[in-house]
Amino acid sequence: MTVPTTGLLDGPGFEQATRSLLDDNAELHSLVKIAVVGREKAGKSALIRTLCGLEPLQNYVETAGIEVQQLLRGASREDTSAGAQSQGDEMSAPSTSFQFWEAAGRPSARFEYLLPSAASKARLALHVLSLQDRAGFDALPQQIDDVGTHVPCLVIATRHDLVYQTAIPDDELRAFCARHRLRLCLIGNPQDQTDEAQQRRTIVRKYILAEIEKLL
Ligand SMILES: Nc1nc2c(ncn2[C@@H]2O[C@H](COP(=O)(O)OP(=O)(O)O)[C@@H](O)[C@H]2O)c(=O)[nH]1
Numbered sequence: 001m002t003v004p005t006t007g008l009l010d011g012p013g014f015e016q017a018t019r020s021l022l023d024d025n026a027e028l029h030s031l032v033k034i035a036v037v038g039r040e041k042a043g044k045s046a047l048i049r050t051l052c053g054l055e056p057l058q059n060y061v062e063t064a065g066i067e068v069q070q071l072l073r074g075a076s077r078e079d080t081s082a083g084a085q086s087q088g089d090e091m092s093a094p095s096t097s098f099q100f101w102e103a104a105g106r107p108s109a110r111f112e113y114l115l116p117s118a119a120s121k122a123r124l125a126l127h128v129l130s131l132q133d134r135a136g137f138d139a140l141p142q143q144i145d146d147v148g149t150h151v152p153c154l155v156i157a158t159r160h161d162l163v164y165q166t167a168i169p170d171d172e173l174r175a176f177c178a179r180h181r182l183r184l185c186l187i188g189n190p191q192d193q194t195d196e197a198q199q200r201r202t203i204v205r206k207y208i209l210a211e212i213e214k215l216l
């Protein structure tokens with residue numbers, strides 16, 4: 001299950017709100033904080049919604065400040081018998097909850113202020129990169145440094161469904177990630193309402209949640 005998005009803006013009380021959100025329910029189940037970073041329109045919010053099983057937003061909405069989306073996870077996968085399709089990975093008695101922290105991705109002073117909040121205490125970072133954003137690819141090493149190379153990470157390249165319109169050749173991206181020992185996931189995460197888009201999102205959700213588990 002998911003809990004509603006919490007939008008945090010900087011300003012008075014920001015630090016306290018940030019801390020209490022992170023500590024909230026910590027004793028009830030283990031909380032895994034995951035920083036989701038990347039430039040504006042990289043596909044961070046869309047990815048988080050897909051991972052949480054939420055319906056896509058109809059129109060692009062720029063993330064304000066920091067947004068946190070929480071996914072309570074469980075063991076229904078263990079209930080899945082051979083041949084049966086899993087209905088998802090939520091369960092009634094959650095043991096692990098993922099908190100996805102997205103910092104607004106503008107390359108501005110404001111972003112520099114927000115990124116450390118998103119990255120602090122993160123067990124994992126998802127570096128989201130649009131395959132249509134060449135400058136975003138060039139900025140990736142700096143972005144990884146900004147979060148801290150001690151945080152395990154996945155590079156998630158979005159818009160692979162638009163494969164003929166991308167600005168970064170797959171080979172170049174794969175070579176870069178191999179050279180820097182970065183785990184790379186190429187995803188197509190379209191946000192439209194068609195059945196095909198829905199199927200793609202289901203695949204993305206299972207794929208990326210499995211990749212996250214491998215790194216925890
Ligand atoms: N076709 C396609 N569109 C995407 C994909 N990921 C994101 N988008 C679209 O790109 C726009 C920006 O995405 P969003 O998640 O809001 O970017 P953010 O600024 O990084 O949070 C939205 O209109 C999404 O629907 C993808 O993998 N494929």
Ligand SMILES: [Mg+2]
Pocket residue numbers: 044045046061062063102
């Ligand atoms: Mg966003």
